[in-house]
Amino acid sequence: MSNASQTFDQGTAEQYLTFSLGQETFAVSTRNVREIIEFGRLTPVPMMPASVLGVINLRGGVVPIIDLRQRFGEGETRIGRRSCIVILDVSRDEVQQTIGIVVEAVCAVLEIPPQDIEPAPTFGSHIRTDFIRGMGKIDGNIVVLLDIGRVLSLEDMQQLASTAASASKQSA
Amino acid sequence: MNLDSIIGTFLAESRELLQQMEDALLQIEQSPDDPELINAIFRAAHTIKGSSGLFGYDAIVAFTHVAESVLDRVRAGEVRFDSELIALMLQVGDHLGGLIDWLADGHDLADVSVETRATDAELITCLKRYLEEAPTAATAPQAAESDHTEARTASGETASHHWHLSLRFGADTLRSGMDPTSFLRYMATFGTVAHVEPVLEHLPALDKLDPEACYIGLELAFVSDADQATIDGTFEFVRDESSIEIIPPHSPLTAFASLLQLRQDEGDEQLQRLLRCGSLTEAEWLQLQTPAVVAESDTTSMSTFGSDDAKSDFPTLAAGNTSPASVATTDNAKAAKAGKEAQRGGGDSNLIRVDAAKLDQLINLVGELIIAGANTRMLAQRSGMLEMNESAETLSRLVEEVRDSALTLRMVQIGATFNRFQRVVRDVSKELGKDIVLQVSGGETELDKTVVEKIGDPLTHLVRNAMDHGIEPAEQRLANGKSAQGVVRLNAYHEAGGIVIEVSDDGGGLNPQKIMAKAVQRGLASEGQPLSDKEIFNLIFEPGFSTADQISNLSGRGVGMDVVKRNITALRGTVELDSKLGQGTCVRIRLPLTLAIIDGFLISVGQASYVVPLDMVEECIELPGKGLENQEFLDLRGDVLPFIRLRQLFADDSTPPRRENVVVVRYAGIRAGLVVDQLLGEFQTVIKPLGKVFAQVPALSGFTILGSGAVALILDIPGLLAQVTHNDNRAGLASSQLNQVNHLRSNAQ
Incomplete structure (x- = not known):
């Protein structure tokens, strides 16, 4: 059983959706990607951390939208002509959640063979290392493979939300 | 058909029946001889027995069976x-409930605990005592019957x-989840x-x-002391x-004659079966041949439970053919009762x-429909086409009706609870x-x-509390000029788009x-704080107020009241308490009718739209322009x-418009104003x-989701009020010279 899954891991290259954010290229497994939509009307939600931009109406469902750069502790993502929202299905601890992320531009869907994936560096990255699943090499360039379940972890965001809420309470 | 789902139905029905039995038992305390109630109890036990037998829950x-006897x-x-x-029957009900729960949890009846077996x-043993008592009364009619029997022997018995x-089972028997062998078991x-x-005559050729x-039928010789009703059941x-067809022992020959007539299509084989069963002897058969008896057979007293359905695979006696003869009176009464039951069954x-x-x-789909409808209506208005507008209006009125009736589907009366x-x-x-x-009113209120x-647990707590700590001992009641009997009341009614449940x-x-x-x-209030x-x-709903040692020296209640409050709050409801010393206490629970x-x-404020539940909106006014910049209250008439x-x-940093509203x-008795930019009117809100x-x-x-497709936020008014008053208190503004403001704030705490 374990043998079989190992050969599967080595033999089949997983597909990744790459997108750019700031100066960098990131990638998420296409298994998490539900769809890509154009950047549209967003309703901000008060008393939330800045990384939660708000919510959108996705065919009758309400989906929260996250700014990854602010989640990484960097500046706001600039919204431009090529900006998109990538809708992701994130499941963590058996809780399924649909969350959207804002990206500056969607690049491509690529196969990255396992031998081209290096483990996450223990230092030298400006992003929390537990957010990184690995570093992929594509044509001599490095893309950051995100552990999207970790990045969009509900517990983390809830914590952020409650601190944001109490902070605004204090200031009010 | 899936056996699990049938068992599920069995479990659900058994629980319902046990509940009916319990209700009837509790009512029968008031009117011990009401035959309707006695029958209801009997029916419940009987049906449970019957259906358990079908599943082999021996x-x-x-x-x-003992209880039923x-x-x-x-x-x-x-x-x-x-x-x-x-009391014994209530215990019987509880015990059966326990067994049913045990089955529902997926256990085997053979593995029940030692305690259960002991119970x-x-x-x-307790039940059997009732069976042994007063045997004389029971034997008398039996003796009379046997006399009767002897008398009948002469007349062709x-x-x-x-x-x-x-037995000829209907073609759909297996499909409805019944197994002929289970009856034998x-x-x-x-x-x-x-x-x-x-x-096996009715078995068709393989290709058909x-x-x-x-297709199977059975002829059975059955030795039992059970009465006809049990076997019928x-x-x-x-x-x-x-x-x-059920023919009692020592029945007249005519009963068999009509049975043979009924099974005519099976011809001689049926007769052979009767002989093999020993139900009919050769001599009796020969006697049957004499035309006199056969002619009589049309008016036989055989009990027939065949189907009236002409399309049935098996020919049956027409209902009118079963005429009353020897066992007439009791059977007639039974038939009348059966009719009554059938009527009741018709209601069910x-x-x-x-x-x-x-x-x-x-309900989700109706929600989507409402959103889509709102969108259509908006587009129609924008188009300026009068007819389009009218059509959209009609549509949204209908959608509104669909919404209301869809919601009522989920509504149940609180009476059962x-x-x-x-x-x-x-x-x-x-x-x-x-x-x-216990006095119950408003049981027909739906929610x-x-x-x-989810309301059951908090209510139980409140009722127990009322009985334990609320109602005084009889002597004290008499001394206070009250009747010795204490009264606990449960009441429910609708108010302002919600339901109110009172435990008093x-x-x-x-x-x-x-x-x-x-x-x-306990540090929950400060000395001299002016509280109403x-x-x-x-x-007493505050966590930490109540501990067990207080019951005595407080002569009040409070044990676990914070838990009650927490449960109610989780349902988006509120709870409050009213009491008059010496006269009683009333706990009032307010709940929303639905959650969807x-x-x-x-x-709207700035770019954002918000929704306030309409039933909480009292009025809208324009914000007076001057003199309120640093103030947090205004003069409303x-x-x-x-x-x-x-x-x-x-923290919206857009500039406020010239006029705010x-x-x-x-x-829950607190009134406050929300300052907003624009009032956009009523809106059917599907809660996501x-x-x-x-x-x-x-x-x-x-x-x-608004008609335009944008997302709006629904404000949590109770939460908002509580949070804001909380903030004010923290900021040290609580000691406002205006008593009423103070009042409102502490209320919200």
């Missing part, structure tokens, strides 16, 4: 329902000592099947055979579609069991040695099923001074109205849950 069958004697007037028997045995059963619990003859259809579930058959998940799906407390009150009052009755399911008692009431003293001691009685009473769709009032600036609260909201990400935001209760 332990339940054996146990229920006792009930049968009650029905026959040989035993009377006294309080002791009622089983103990209850059976058969010699066989056993019942003869002629069940019958073996109260008699011996002496001989079985299979009837439908593997799901039942065995086939209760297949009677409609099958042809079931108007109900359909529906999976709750399907209802949820429907209330009635459960009859038992609680009865048991607890015995336990406490107090004479307490959402999910809410009903006519007991000693609460002493505000004592509660205040306790609250100060009502505010003081509501302190509300009528909302749409407002002489009353002080505190207000919240939403722009400020939500105030929406006056009221919730906040989801995990936003669960922590205190001022929001959900999202909704």
Whole structure:
């Protein structure tokens, strides 16, 4: 059983959706990607951390939208002509959640063979290392493979939300 | 058909029946001889026994059989329902409930715990006592009957000592989840099947055979002391579609003659079967041949339970053919009763069991429909086409109606929940040695099923509290000029788009001074804080107020009241308490009717739209332009109205418009204003849950989608009011010179 899954891991290259954010290229497994939509009307939600931009109406469902750069502790993502929202299905601890992320531009869907994936560096990255699943090499360039379940972890965001809420309470 | 789902139905029905039995038992305390109630109890036990037998739950069958026998004697007037028997029967119900739960948890009846077995045995011993008592009364009619029997022997009565059963199962028997062999198994619990003859004539050729259809019939010789009703009852579930003939021992020959006539299509083979069963002897057969008897056969007294359905696979006697002869009177009475039951059954058959998940799906779809409808209406208005507009209006009115009726599907009456407390009150009052009755009103008030399911625990707590700490001992009551019997009341009614449930008692009431003293001691209030009685009473809902040692020296209640409050708050409800010292206490629970769709009032601040539940909106006014910059309350026709600036609260840095508006909201007695930019009017709001990400935001209760497709936020008014008043207190503004403001704030705490 374990043998079989190992050969599967080595033999089949997983597909990744790459997108750019700031100066960098990131990638998420296409298994998490539900769809890509154009950047549209967003309703901000008060008393939330800045990384939660708000919510959108996705065919009758309400989906929260996250700014990854602010989640990484960097500046706001600039919204431009090529900006998109990538809708992701994130499941963590058996809780399924649909969350959207804002990206500056969607690049491509690529196969990255396992031998081209290096483990996450223990230092030298400006992003929390537990957010990184690995570093992929594509044509001599490095893309950051995100552990999207970790990045969009509900517990983390809830914590952020409650601190944001109490902070605004204090200031009010 | 899936066996699991049938068992599920069996479990659900058994629970319902046990509940009916309990209700009837509790009612019978008041009117011990009401035949309707006695029958209801008997029917419940009987049906449980019958259906358990079908599933082969022999332990339940054996146990229920004893209980049923006792009930049968009650029905026959040989035993009377006294309080002791009622208590015993209630225990029987509980025990059966326990067994059903055990099955529901997926266990095997063979593995029940030692205690359960002990209860089983103990209850059976108690029940058997009722069966042994007063044997004289029972034997008398039997003797009379045997006399009668002897008298009949002369007039062509058969010699066989056993019942003869002629069964032709309907084609759909297997499809409806019944197995012919299960009847044999069940019958073996109260008699011996002496001989079985299979009837295979109706089996078609292989190429025409439908593997799901039942073609088999059985001829049975059955030795049993059971009465006809018991044997009839065995086939209760297949009677409609099958042809079931039951011939008692020593029946007249004519009974067999008409049976043979009925099974004419089977010809000689049927006769051979009767002979092989020993139900008919050769001599009797020859006697039958004489035309006189055959002619008589049309007016036989054989009991027929065949189907009236002409399309049935098996020919049956027309209903009119069964004319009363020898056993006439009792059978007639039975038939009349059966008719009555059928009528009652007819009422039940108007109900359909529906999976709750399907209802949820429907309500979700209706929600989508409302959003789509709102969009159409908006586009129609924009188009400026008059006809289009009218059509859209009609559409949205219809959608509104669909919404309302979809929501009522989930609504159930609270009466059933209330009635459960009859038992609680009865048991607890015995336990406490107090004479307490429960008065129930407003049981027809409807609310959402999910809410009903969750309200049971808090209500139990409140009722127990009222009985334990509210109602004084009888002597004290008499000394205070009250009747010795205490009263606990449960009441429900609709108010302002919600439901109010009241639990009240006519007991000693609460002493505000004592509660205040306790609250100060616990650090929940400060000495000399000017609080009204009502505010003081509501302190007992504070966590940390109550501990067990207080019951005595407080002579009040409070144990676990914070838990009650937490449960109610989780249902988006509130709870408050009212009490008059010496006269009683009333706890009032307010709950929303449903959790899915509300009528909302749409407002906007800057770019964002918000929805306030319409039933909380009292009025809208324009914010007076001057002199309010640093103030947090305004003068509303002489009353002080505190207000919240939403722009400020939500840190919206857009510039406010020249004119701002105030929406006056009221919730649970607190009134406050919300300062907003624009009033956009009424809006049907489909509540989309906040989801995990936003669960922590205190001022929001959900999202909704506007006709334009944009998302709006639903404000959580109770949460908002509580949060803002809280902030004010923290900021040290609590000591406002305006008493009323202070009042409002502390109320919200």
